[in-house]
Amino acid sequence: MVLEKDRTLFGTEIYNYKTKEIGLVLYTWNNRFAENGGKYIDIQFATCVDKDGKRYNIEMDSIRPTEDIDDDELEELGLK
Numbered sequence: 001m002v003l004e005k006d007r008t009l010f011g012t013e014i015y016n017y018k019t020k021e022i023g024l025v026l027y028t029w030n031n032r033f034a035e036n037g038g039k040y041i042d043i044q045f046a047t048c049v050d051k052d053g054k055r056y057n058i059e060m061d062s063i064r065p066t067e068d069i070d071d072d073e074l075e076e077l078g079l080k
Contacts, residue, residue, distance in 0.1 A: 005029050005047075014048060014063040015077065022079070023048040028060065 005027040012025045026049060030042040044060040066079070074080040 003029055013066045015066050015069060016058065016063050018058065018062050021050060022066065023050045026055065
């Protein structure tokens with residue numbers, strides 16, 4: 001299986017809900033997992049970089065572009 005990296009979101013500033021920090025997207029990709037019964041499920045992941053330059057992989061459901069977060073939530077998260 002060849003990993004297809006999508007660089008469409010490259011450089012997008014995101015908020016990581018797991019670490020509670022800002023990061024940048026490098027690329028996105030699908031990770032295939034086997035389920036019981038022999039079926040497969042694809043889960044979208046992103047490879048990001050944190051403020052210290054450390055790369056990490058995370059499920060797309062755990063991050064959100066900061067531009068999509070409203071002012072009230074930004075303030076609640078301590079980003080404004």
